[in-house]
Amino acid sequence: MEANPAPAPDSEQAWLEAAQTFIHETLCPAGSSPDVQLTQSVIDCVKTTWLSQGKNQGFPLPLSYSFVSVQDLKTHQNLPCCSHLSWSSSAYQAWAQEAGPNGTPLPRERLLLLGTLTDLSGDLEQESRKGDLYVKDNTGVLTCELIDLDLSWLGHLFLFPSWSYLPPARWNSSGEGHLELLSAPVPVCPSTTSPGPPSPLPVLYPETASRLLRHRGKLRGVQPNLAGKLVRVSALVRSQKKAHFVLSLGGGSSPAGSHVSIVVQIPAQLVWHRALWPGRSYVLTALRVVRIRGHCYRVWTTSPSSHLLPLKPECVRELELELDGPLLEADPAPLPTPSSSQDGDREPALIRHSTLLSYTGKVTGVLSQPAGLYEVDGQLALCLAYQQFHSLRKVVRPGVSLELQDVHLLQSVGGGTRRPVLAPCLHGAILLRGFSCQKPENQSFYQAQGASLFEQLVWERQLGLPLYLWATRALEELACKLCPHMLRHHQLLQHSSPGNPSLGLQLLAPVLDVLAPPGSTRRNAHKEILEEPHHCPLQKYTRLQTPCSFPTLTTLKEEGRCRAWAAFDPKTLLPLPESSHLTSCQLNQRVSWSWLSLLPATSHPAQILIGVLAASSHKGCLQLRDKSGSLPCLILAKHCQPITDSRFIGCLVRTEKFQLVIERNVRSNFPSYKELNMTGFIQKQQARVYIQFFLADALILPVPRPLLHSATSLTPQAEPTLPDGPHIEQSRLFLLSHKEALMKRNFCVPPGANPEVPKPILSFCVSGSWLGGTQRKEGTAWGPPEPKGDENKDQKVLLVFRGSSVRWFEFLHPGYVYRLVAPGPPTPLLFEEGGPSCIPQRALELAGCASCLTVQDEWTLELESGPDFPAGPDTSKALPKTSLDDLLSGNSSDSLVSFSAEILSRTLCDPLPAPFWAKPGGTRTSRASVKLTVAVEAADCQSRPHLDIYIKEPHLPPPLGLLPGARVYFSQLEKKISRCHNIYCCFRPSTYLQVLSFPPETTISAPLPHIFLAELLQGGRAPFQASASCHIVSVFSLQLLWVCAHCTSLCPQGRCTRQGSTCPTQTSVSQASIRLLVEDGTAEAVVTCRNHHVATALGLCPSEWTSLLESVRGPGKVALQFTGPGAQPESSAKVDEPLTLFLRTLCTSFSVLRPVVLSFELERKPSTVTPLEPPRLQRFQCGELTLLTRVNPKIRLSCLSIQEPKHPSSLGAFSLSC
């Protein structure tokens, strides 16, 4: 652009004409006739400046430049730009080089800007003076920044030879651009230099001035002048009422620290703040002394007639004052600062002191503009938040040089901030020392959000710097997690006001309330600036331990998955010695399912769960969602209470108490326990991750409504009734009596639909009864129910939920009243007709329902609670339970049972391979099932009978939360009786289950009840597992064998004996069992011990047990039968073999027949199917006497463990009987 073609002479004329018009319109007083003199002065001034650059291509006029008015800049200049009339292109190139490789220099425009420099924003006097600087012409006014202001410039017309213009961000329509004046303005009309004062000005020097403050009356009527070197300028503090700043003058010769502070608060003098330059000397005229309200000391302040002048030694003389009068008061003692006295004790260890220093550096990065965080010189952080830095916010960007006076340096503040932080308080000033040549980064709308919330954190919540830095980062993290899909940035980061709290602040509040309790004292600007010693929020700090983190749901899920697999160890799942006796099949089955619960406190820093609650219309489950993804969750309103209120959908949930559950499914082919540590035998592994928590532990924040409609990614359902405006809706109440399982079901094809073979679809049904007729919305309330034709008609109804209405599944529970709401104009009989009936009439009759209604996708459900309907049933009464007698009876006519139970164990049953979470449409041939062993809770009985519950296809995978330790209410399970008369239960399509409580976070294994064996004769009332002190009376049988780990055939000499054996490995495992007779003086019992318990029963130590088993390896099997006292044992082996002999001797010796503490469970699941035999009479021969006595039948027990009694007195009944 520098190489312009030679302009025709008439273009020079055109330029001059345009200049004249511009000057007349823009610079001359409005309404006046053209000012020839002004026009000439302007053109001369432009010419001189233009020629000063030296290379003017031979043109006397800058023809390529055009005049621009303030208004033109504001309206037409939408991009940042700069203009340098006096610069050659090489000067511009050199300047632009400073932008560096990553920055973009401001593009150069050819514009001529003229205007008056002023500190008045409008035509109003005084009130509008806030210390800001403006460029003004007839068309408007623009704020500007200037590095070295000469106060004499104010009010004069200037040509600005070098400047940058930065328009407001594109999204900020109400914002204003600003000018950065890069070089000193050129006066259009050279000012007539005012001659100095005729006689030297009488001045006071700082030392005298500060002594004068302590003398009353000396200065009455006199307004002295003060002279000295500027040692410090405070920040310009603006409050609602007025603004002020403080400057300190020191004497060149006076000792360090001897300085005097002068408060400047006259609006017209606030602009001095831009003219003051520390290190230079000034004279301030016409000062007076005032006492600051609320403080005990007096300070110098300016009067309206004060002036700020540069100090010229030849123009001043020291004012002689006699200061021999009495002192007004002693130096005010420094006030004890309240905080230092409070934490005096713990101060040395925890509290650090920041360093006060001055620093000059260049801004190299923007960390967070709304939070006032920048990077300086590539390695320091700069936090401007503890000053009011509104005007600086526009200027500060990479490339800007700053001088920071009396700035605090805080090192290792913690909380995730690694670099040292520079932070100025009100005491020190941030002085602009160089503008940036860089174009500001294109700032998106959301990047600029939150400025007023961040200010609130500092000025209202009074957060210390470490916590402020953490909070700003946490808010950014939250914004990344939730915005803009779940929330808009402005919703998360809006300014908090009493009626309209900021969501972001609410999410942080529980943490901030602990670390910085609200209600601390506000900052006092006067104290912060004036008080000696200095006291401010940045002075002392404690290193912050990062209080918590807000991981995204995907991070949480992945972390959980990783930790669960890292912790997966088959050897810990199956510890020795138990595992050494398991066959391959048993081993792999036991490894196939396991679970892990991770608590937030186990990670550092503690994790806080945040997400938007949603109900999946595809899966029917509840989910937490954030931008990264979703995580299924199982939520209880509180202990034993399900979640029923659908208004929680769409709410923001925050909780610190939750369990991250990882269910591990492993398909493996471990040949035997020896290979358990070899991961190569794991064929497939999969994890199911979900979250469990109580709503009562969570913070639930409703998200402002209008958003939900725009956020299409969120729950697609229509929202419940909106509070504003009339809505056409109708509704009907119903009481839910039973809910069926959520599973894939076949439905009849509605007439007119595609008649192809219907695929089973995910659905569920609930049965209940209508409460009253249909109601219409009247205003914001529901009108009266429509009268029914026949009040006595059966009101029972079956509601079918399929398609996207499965999302209501988790909210529907028996015993609660719900309102079914249909949007749209009133449709007669909308809730009456079944529509196209989807359930065969016969099934409806069986269900006892008169009608069947399919819930439409757009219908909604609300929990109805009010004075007429209590918010829910009393759970203990409402959940129907089968009595224990009915549950355990063999009566099969009543085969549906309901009960609450604690899950004791969960295993995957045959056949392997284990089922993997079904992929829709996937073909799976294996028909595995999940077995839950539960302890049934019965109100009327102490004992908790154990039952097995089987879950098979199509109920797999099992619902969330069926974990060992959890308490669950099962309704309408099918009761079955096994061939050996054990009772077990199976899931049915009508089965309803409700998790009552999650597994306890810490498992405290309660000791088994210690009982007398006779207590077991009470049948079903007896505890299922217990311990007893008893005596081993005799051994009935003993069997030791080696079997093939693969096919369980006998393995003599370690070789599988199966016909045509194709067993992949020749691994054999030992198995053992022993049957003992024990008694404790109250009753006798036959106890079966297996595998490693046999070793304890025989009183053998591990090495003895191993060598015993090794000696059986040859024959493969040793079995001994002891047919009674004194009888010869029968044996599979030859009687006289040493091994048999040894075992026979051992089993009859006192090392086996001894007192023990036996833990056991009933060998058979309790049932009343086979009633206990009554006691029978038995004849005994005792010497010559024949005794006839009533003998109870023998109790059959399985051994859980055998322990040696600690001391004789613990033998219970046995010791009593002696």
Ligand SMILES: [Zn+2]
């Ligand atoms: Zn400070």
Ligand SMILES: [Zn+2]
């Ligand atoms: Zn085999």
